[in-house]
Amino acid sequence: MQNNQGSINKLFEEHPYFATKFEPQFSSEDLEKIGVSVPGMESLPNGYIKLYPEDFIVEEVTPQKKICTIEETPSWEISDNPQARFIHATIVKKGIATLEALMELARNLGIYHNRIIRGGLKDAVAITSQRVSFEGVEKEKLEGLRVGTIFLKDVSYERYPMHIGNLYGNRFTIMVRSQESIEEKDFTERLKKLETEGFPNFYSTQRFGRRLGAHVIGKKILQGDFEGALKEFLANTSPYEMPYISMIRVQVQDNWRDWAKIYTLYQKLPMYFVHELRFLKSLREEPNDFVYSLRRNSDLTKLYYDAYVSYVFNKTLTNLINKGERLPKVFPFFGDSKEALEVYGPVLKSEGIDQTKLRVTEMPFIQLRRGTVPVVIFPEKVKYKVLTEGVVLSFVLPKGAYATTFLSMLFNLREGDPIPIWVKEDQRNLKEEIGELEKELSETKNQDVAEDA
Structure with a gap:
């Protein structure tokens, strides 16, 4: 692996073009790819x-409307119950994604990463703060803990753990x-x-992955084209990736279904192809059982499905704006209810989606939600x-x-x-x-x- 990395570094030095990267932007062309097209x-x-x-500071606001500040001083006066089972803390991080930061903390504390629960995800290229909960860790181990560009503060005992969405904003x-x-x-x-x-x-570009194509994968999952979904993820090239990465993906296309060969291609840059290697592991366990591979990586599969739902939301909202219609306060969540189909039906029809088959029976972990989402x-x-x-x-x-x-x-x-x-x-x-x-x-x-x- 080290020899591979050394060879790649030499290639980049001799041919800088291969390492040139053009990331997704917020131009009208890029936004249109994710369903956003507003005149002006x-x-x-x-x-x-x-x-x-330091140019992008994100401080979480708790459900009680308290601000988790990024400074080392306490965000608020701590009062807790030592009889409570769960320990909460504010994690402040710089230049690292939320999930990576939690993995670093878990390794440092010697616990499984699923013992640390957060309410949301925060930007990587930023300084951010948010509440997380710990299980199976003594409070004393957390107070004043520093790991690289991460530190903890506001440590307190609480009756309940954190859960996804447990924040105001x-x-x-x-x-x-x-x-x-x-x-x-x-x-x-x-x-x-x-x-x-x-x-x-509108859902922004972060929702759609670094290639701005997560929703395309999600659409194929919804349509039951499971091999197509995996091929889109593993082999599709993008102008937002380095030419060297695109070259590897073209070779994946040429060697499709030769999972051993594809595995060696991805091993050239294992830190970049982390998710690809996860899917390859399951494809090598059960060759050509694409449902098995998607199920084994249910967290990623659900993200792709949700990205397509976000695309349909964006397109629906774009259509209303461009027609000059008054925007409602809320839309229903995407689903097969009468209310949801009245809102999203026109876009689903234009996308060629069978509106009677919005549930992916092969993926029981993908659940249609009920409720509403703000439009404005x-x-x-x-x-x-x-x-x-x-x-x-x-x-x-x-x-x-x-x-x-x-x-x-x-x-x-x-x-x-x-x-x-x-x-x-x-x-x-x-x-x-x-x-x-x-x-x-x-x-x-x-x-x-x-x-x-």
């Missing part, structure tokens, strides 16, 4: 985010580096309009400051809403590689620039997700 977005000023992790403090100087009067007017009228609750989101506690590099914004969004969707209503966004030449690279302390922020929210005006099952 392409004329917005150019903005770049996440030049440094997030407070974002973000630097948008702009190409042109920000015209403060015009920017203020656009921001005020979004505060009073809200913005459409109102940014709260909005503050901003114009700088020479661009603008710093602070705002609160409820869970399930994307900061990048909100920012896409203000800027033609860019992030990742290649970094535009117009980006000004001066680093700022965003908290100092934006001024004092609240530690607790008062009343909020967003429609919460209502779920019956």
